[in-house]
Amino acid sequence: MGIKMSQARDQKGHIWDADTYQKGRGAEPLLCMHCETTVAHNPPYPKEMYDKPVFVPGYFRLMPKRAHAPNCQHGVDEEINKIAKASEDLIESLEHDKYRLRLVMIQEALGTETSKPKQGDGERAKAGHTYSSSPGLLPAYINSANRVLKLRAMCESNAEMEQHLELVFEGNVSVSWDQFYFDQDRHMHAYHAVSQNTVQHPIALQGQIKSIRYAVQNKPSSNVINLVMNKLRSDPDDSTNGIGLEVSVWSNQPDWFKDFAVDDEVVILGIWKHSIAAPRPAPMQGGRFKTLTNRRLMLNLALKSQISRVEPLKR
Numbered sequence: 355m356g357i358k359m360s361q362a363r364d365q366k367g368h369i370w371d372a373d374t375y376q377k378g379r380g381a382e383p384l385l386c387m388h389c390e391t392t393v394a395h396n397p398p399y400p401k402e403m404y405d406k407p408v409f410v411p412g413y414f415r416l417m418p419k420r421a422h423a424p425n426c427q428h429g430v431d432e433e434i435n436k437i438a439k440a441s442e443d444l445i446e447s448l449e450h451d452k453y454r455l456r457l458v459m460i461q462e463a464l465g466t467e468t469s470k471p472k473q474g475d476g477e478r479a480k481a482g483h484t485y486s487s488s489p490g491l492l493p494a495y496i497n498s499a500n501r502v503l504k505l506r507a508m509c510e511s512n513a514e515m516e517q518h519l520e521l522v523f524e525g526n527v528s529v530s531w532d533q534f535y536f537d538q539d540r541h542m543h544a545y546h547a548v549s550q551n552t553v554q555h556p557i558a559l560q561g562q563i564k565s566i567r568y569a570v571q572n573k574p575s576s577n578v579i580n581l582v583m584n585k586l587r588s589d590p591d592d593s594t595n596g597i598g599l600e601v602s603v604w605s606n607q608p609d610w611f612k613d614f615a616v617d618d619e620v621v622i623l624g625i626w627k628h629s630i631a632a633p634r635p636a637p638m639q640g641g642r643f644k645t646l647t648n649r650r651l652m653l654n655l656a657l658k659s660q661i662s663r664v665e666p667l668k669r
Contacts, residue, residue: 356421357428357508358413360667362386362393372412372667373398384414389423391416403582408562413667415510428668431518433505441498445519457523457534460499460556463492464625464656496623496659503558503621506535507664523555534558541584541599545649549628559651560621560664561601568608575606579614579661589647595633596643605655619664624653 360372364380369387375395383392398412416422422429431451438445438453445455506515512531521529536544537560544559561581570576581601589595603622605611614620629652633645655661 356416356430356510356514357433357505358396358415358510358667359387359393359428360411360413362395362414372396372414375412383417386414386422386426386428388428389426391420391422391426393417402585403562406582408582411667413510430505430509430514434502434515434518437498437501437505442494444495444498445502448520451518453519455499455502455519455521457521457529457555459495460623461625463495464556464660493657493659496657499556499623500621500659500662503535503560503623504662504665506531506558507537507560507619507621508667524553529555536560538562538582538584541581541601541651542587542649544626545599545628545651548626548651554625556623556625558621558623559601559626560619563614563616563618563620565616566611566614568611574608577605577608577611579603579611579620581620586643586646588643592645594644596636596646597649598646599649599651601651603653603655603661605658607655607658610655610658610661614661614663620661621664622653622661624655624660627652627654 361369362372362375362384363369364382364384366381368380370380370384372395376397377395384395385391386393393414394417396413396415399410401408401410422432425432427433434445434453435451438447444459445453448454502519506512509515512535515535516531521531521534523529532543533547534555535558536547541559541561544557547557548554559581563579564582565580566578567580568577570578579602583598583600586596586598589597629650631648631650633647636643636646653660
């Protein structure tokens with residue numbers, strides 16, 4: 355686990371790139387570029403998406419039960435500590451290397467508050483006292499949350515983040531990272547979370563941009579980013595029906611999408627909506643499925659910073 359790395363060094367000091375390294379080429383065990391902890395190699399591999407193969411880059415990761423040295427830039431705890439210091443109280447320190455992020459403050463920043471403060475205007479209970487969410491700091495809350503999400507995107511799984519940063523919603527209701535952050539392979543899990551939860555908290559989806567369209571249906575205020583779809587799944591109730599999921603992000607501000615391009619990897623935070631279409635005949639006769647059912651996850655951006663490009667792996 356830990357932050358994925360694009361380079362590592364061997365016992366003789368030779369530097370290797372993750373996309374070209376093969377087991378045994380270097381003097382193993384390999385080491386982190388910035389500390390003496392040992393790392394393992396995950397080779398690159400092709401992955402089938404909805405309409406094209408996608409190449410998953412290789413990376414180096416921590417060996418099991420190992421940790422980076424204090425102050426190593428590949429350490430998750432070190433990065434969270436930096437983010438927390440500039441988070442305007444969105445992230446609070448609980449104890450050494452343990453922090454808490456309050457999703458309700460993000461929800462308020464997006465203008466979708468589900469309940470009114472009970473201790474007074476702008477105040478909420480927090481472990482026996484109150485905290486205030488200032489309207490002037492709401493964009494800063496989203497920016498800090500995005501720094502957390504980009505850090506998660508550089509990690510191998512949710513587990514490393516959960517070890518150092520817990521999530522709570524209203525009051526001290528705990529939210530697991532698996533119910534908050536959904537990478538490309540878990541988009542269908544995100545759909546189930548959005549469609550089945552009675553109370554919606556903000557969630558984040560990571561994926562790859564398939565297309566960007568401006569002025570949809572000749573409406574200047576209708577602009578959309580569509581993410582690459584996962585492979586169709588068989589309907590558990592009807593094996594002849596294929597289930598697909600479309601993920602789209604909408605904005606009435608076309609300039610908000612100008613910094614993005616097709617194939618960019620992005621992470622998107624917000625309160626998502628869902629829909630499902632009636633089954634329709636499959637366009638390809640004689641294929642695996644006779645009918646197709648499209649599910650949809652949609653998000654209307656309230657702030658530009660809700661969508662951000664995933665940073666390249668640290669070296």
